[in-house]
Amino acid sequence: MCNEDIKFQELGQVLSNECIAPNVYVMEITAPRICEAARPGQFVHVKVADNPVQLLRMPFGVYDCNPQIGSIEICFQVLGEGTRQLSTLSIGERVDVLGPIGNGWSMPQGTGHALIISGGLGAAPMNLLARELCARGCTVDIVMGGPSSERLVCRERLAKSALASGGKLLVSTDDGSEGLHGFCTQISDELLRQEGQDYDYICVCGPGPMERNAVRLPLELGIYTEASFEKLMACGIGACLSCIVETVDGRKRCCVDGPVFDVAKVVW
Numbered sequence: 001m002c003n004e005d006i007k008f009q010e011l012g013q014v015l016s017n018e019c020i021a022p023n024v025y026v027m028e029i030t031a032p033r034i035c036e037a038a039r040p041g042q043f044v045h046v047k048v049a050d051n052p053v054q055l056l057r058m059p060f061g062v063y064d065c066n067p068q069i070g071s072i073e074i075c076f077q078v079l080g081e082g083t084r085q086l087s088t089l090s091i092g093e094r095v096d097v098l099g100p101i102g103n104g105w106s107m108p109q110g111t112g113h114a115l116i117i118s119g120g121l122g123a124a125p126m127n128l129l130a131r132e133l134c135a136r137g138c139t140v141d142i143v144m145g146g147p148s149s150e151r152l153v154c155r156e157r158l159a160k161s162a163l164a165s166g167g168k169l170l171v172s173t174d175d176g177s178e179g180l181h182g183f184c185t186q187i188s189d190e191l192l193r194q195e196g197q198d199y200d201y202i203c204v205c206g207p208g209p210m211e212r213n214a215v216r217l218p219l220e221l222g223i224y225t226e227a228s229f230e231k232l233m234a235c236g237i238g239a240c241l242s243c244i245v246e247t248v249d250g251r252k253r254c255c256v257d258g259p260v261f262d263v264a265k266v267v268w
């Protein structure tokens with residue numbers, strides 16, 4: 001794992017806040033120290049600055065880093081009051097950002113052919129991962145699913161990395177508006193049955209039920225697989241124990257021991 005225990009608190013300015021799908025936004029924030037330190041799979045803990053009502057921060061995977069201007073991007077869905085407030089912020093307003101936090105993707109040396117499986121907003125934390133694997137000369141196949149075509153968020157950046165690596169991107173939608181009418185795990189299972197022995201690294205991120213289905217066949221095939229867990233986090237620094245993941249080595253904290261875990265060690 002890659003946790004270097006480096007955390008910064010930065011009061012960043014909003015550079016852009018774009019609605020990319022119904023109730024889904026991508027926000028770019030100035031945070032030069034976090035941008036420099038962030039590694040694929042890590043996350044940031046965010047709150048609206050100067051808001052005395054918001055007591056707890058919100059965790060978001062780092063979607064992208066822009067070192068030329070020292071900014072990071074996060075992708076979020078409006079689900080409650082905190083994310084609703086984030087969605088209303090305008091350029092120049094301030095966001096309090098703590099990070100980068102957690103252990104990201106291990107990206108084992110020598111990986112030659114990786115399979116990335118994402119569901120919904122689980123695509124966002126895969127962007128830096130896909131780009132880094134591509135930069136290392138790894139072929140990257142990506143499978144992503146969403147409720148509908150317009151909710152296949154982050155697709156353009158993932159497709160760019162997949163194609164640049166010599167890999168492919170395949171999609172599914174719940175409503176059949178694009179790609180397979182079904183679930184992304186149906187595509188990944190078929191790929192694994194066809195090419196399973198060729199993959200040496202599999203990465204999964206999405207809702208809990210999707211992750212459980214996605215890792216089942218890789219575990220049977222004995223392919224090294226990691227999953228990034230989506231958990232509610234109160235403190236983000238391992239103190240509150242609100243984000244526990246059960247593993248064969250005992251109870252682990254998603255925020256500091258994860259969010260990325262070796263799936264063979266998780267009690268599913």
